[in-house]
Amino acid sequence: MATVINQDTKGVFLEKDIETNDMVVNIGPQHPSTHGVLRLITTLDGELVKDIEPIIGYLHRSKEKMAESRSLYQYQPTIDRVEYLSSFFDHYVFVSSLEKIAELSVPKRVQYIRMITMELNRITSHLLWFGTYLLDLGATSPMFYAFRDREKILKLFEDLTGARMMYNYYRFGGVIADLPEGWLDKVRAFTEDFPHRLDEYEAIVTKNPIFLDRTIGVGYLDPELAIQYGVTGPTLRASGINLDQRKTNPYCCYDEIEFDVPLGKNGDCYDRYKVRMQEMRESLRIIRQAVDKIPGGDTADLEKMRAAGDEAANSPDFQIMGKKINFITYKPPKGETMTTVESPRGFLGCYMITDGTPKAYRVKWRGASFSNLSILPELMNGRLFPDLMAIFGSIDVILPEVDR
Amino acid sequence: MSNENETDNKQPSVEGSETPSSGEVEASKPVPKKAVKKSAEVKAASEGSSEAAEKPAAPKAPPKAEAPKEEALPPSPGKYGELLIANGFHPTPLGNDNGGLEMMQLKPEELRDACLILRDNPASQFDLLISVSGVDWKTHLEGVYHLYSTKTFDKVVLKATAVEDKLPSVVPVWLTADWHERETYDLYGIVFEGHPNLKRILMPSDWIGFPMRKDYQVLDERLVWNER
Numbered sequence: 310m311a312t313v314i315n316q317d318t319k320g321v322f323l324e325k326d327i328e329t330n331d332m333v334v335n336i337g338p339q340h341p342s343t344h345g346v347l348r349l350i351t352t353l354d355g356e357l358v359k360d361i362e363p364i365i366g367y368l369h370r371s372k373e374k375m376a377e378s379r380s381l382y383q384y385q386p387t388i389d390r391v392e393y394l395s396s397f398f399d400h401y402v403f404v405s406s407l408e409k410i411a412e413l414s415v416p417k418r419v420q421y422i423r424m425i426t427m428e429l430n431r432i433t434s435h436l437l438w439f440g441t442y443l444l445d446l447g448a449t450s451p452m453f454y455a456f457r458d459r460e461k462i463l464k465l466f467e468d469l470t471g472a473r474m475m476y477n478y479y480r481f482g483g484v485i486a487d488l489p490e491g492w493l494d495k496v497r498a499f500t501e502d503f504p505h506r507l508d509e510y511e512a513i514v515t516k517n518p519i520f521l522d523r524t525i526g527v528g529y530l531d532p533e534l535a536i537q538y539g540v541t542g543p544t545l546r547a548s549g550i551n552l553d554q555r556k557t558n559p560y561c562c563y564d565e566i567e568f569d570v571p572l573g574k575n576g577d578c579y580d581r582y583k584v585r586m587q588e589m590r591e592s593l594r595i596i597r598q599a600v601d602k603i604p605g606g607d608t609a610d611l612e613k614m615r616a617a618g619d620e621a622a623n624s625p626d627f628q629i630m631g632k633k634i635n636f637i638t639y640k641p642p643k644g645e646t647m648t649t650v651e652s653p654r655g656f657l658g659c660y661m662i663t664d665g666t667p668k669a670y671r672v673k674w675r676g677a678s679f680s681n682l683s684i685l686p687e688l689m690n691g692r693l694f695p696d697l698m699a700i701f702g703s704i705d706v707i708l709p710e711v712d713r
Numbered sequence: 714m715s716n717e718n719e720t721d722n723k724q725p726s727v728e729g730s731e732t733p734s735s736g737e738v739e740a741s742k743p744v745p746k747k748a749v750k751k752s753a754e755v756k757a758a759s760e761g762s763s764e765a766a767e768k769p770a771a772p773k774a775p776p777k778a779e780a781p782k783e784e785a786l787p788p789s790p791g792k793y794g795e796l797l798i799a800n801g802f803h804p805t806p807l808g809n810d811n812g813g814l815e816m817m818q819l820k821p822e823e824l825r826d827a828c829l830i831l832r833d834n835p836a837s838q839f840d841l842l843i844s845v846s847g848v849d850w851k852t853h854l855e856g857v858y859h860l861y862s863t864k865t866f867d868k869v870v871l872k873a874t875a876v877e878d879k880l881p882s883v884v885p886v887w888l889t890a891d892w893h894e895r896e897t898y899d900l901y902g903i904v905f906e907g908h909p910n911l912k913r914i915l916m917p918s919d920w921i922g923f924p925m926r927k928d929y930q931v932l933d934e935r936l937v938w939n940e941r
Contacts, residue, residue, distance in 0.1 A: 539842055
């Protein structure tokens, strides 16, 4: 760092005139702890961050433009990649937007299947965040534990959809296939086992003095500023704002399920950690109730009902597809709508305009990470440079969702 | 009934010498009697004059003309439209979208003040901007604003047509708009006047053109594999 020492006319050094130059440090685009390809131009004054400018777009894959050259059905497999850690949410907003436009009815069994899969997906996403966040802070072992349990859910998804990450399971008005026999029992067994694993994580992390030093009081997020910047999800709830669309604007069947919305008080990194850990427990509560309430229950039970000639088994609520349509030639009517859901990171939205052709006229993705990342300069203003990764990791940004 | 129309479609500019031959082709096929009658009419008409040959096209017109009649009554302003009208603005109500959200069209010059009213009025309290989207309607560009209230949990959709590709920026109202408007500028070329830092965000800074426009063409042959 260069210093300039000024002298007055008599040749006396003036201490107060000592100036320091700011140093500009470029981080990225390829930095291991940026969770993707993100470039940060930081202006440092010693160890303090004076300014930070995120440069994004390195992962731009023109998902919105792609929608205009493919039919909706051809486009659907590619939207897994918008936010690859919670693809079920991507599919839900996309499929749900079209269901609203085409007024397709969705059977209740499908709603419950979607709810179970989305909540399981929320747990996988939070688990991956938990592992990588601790890795950012210098702890390596929690990642292995987190991935061990994430793997169990991915195995469930593989049984269900055939894929571990890119599921492509939802369809307009339903899902592609019914649950495999015995799948709900596996989910139930997982919900019995997983709370103990969560206790283990909390035992090694939540009271860990090094972890507390790195997170308590670090990265305070003012709730009003957060709303100004459009920050949503656990990051906002850690600042004490009770905003969860599962409660406020219920979709699927969340209004039939009891669960709490975990809130933080201080809005620092530690609260964001606590909120996410608590959210996993709430997700388990939702899954447990949904598995009990799903119309028809396990596929084997449903088949038995059908074989016994039970009329109820043929009612619309028990189907996996509301209305049989030929996806390949399907032309949705003219219309437009935007669906937003509470994804693991906040408001995930899909704005769709159709014009009566098989293609969408316009598809716009509103990623939660996109707005959440824009608050980083405010969070880092005047903070220590070594806190950068602790703060950036705590807002849980997925770069593919930022760049789309 | 389409037989005669089909022949007409295939040869839109029929000359007197050619039409009889097309009529003969019609007659040689095993067609229903009605069709034969009509083709005979065509023959007779085309023999008269070339102008008369275009007459059979007339019956095709009515189905086309019927389409605009289906338009519904102009939608009346909803809850938030009336709030804006009460505050001296001139929104055009667009009814509800398919999700049941109220939509309205605002004049660009009124956009920013109307947004301030919607944000601060206790009846609306739209303090969260979900997204700013651009739409290219080929004749004009449009900005679409989805607002959300963290107090009443309601949503509303605002639309504004860009005049000469320009719209006022709403960054003074919501800081969310900073990045969202940059994205819309980047992909659609809508210039948001009053934006503090309007530059490309997703595309490289030296990119030429605005890729989400409908008339955008990829000039680099290596990049058009997508359209094959």
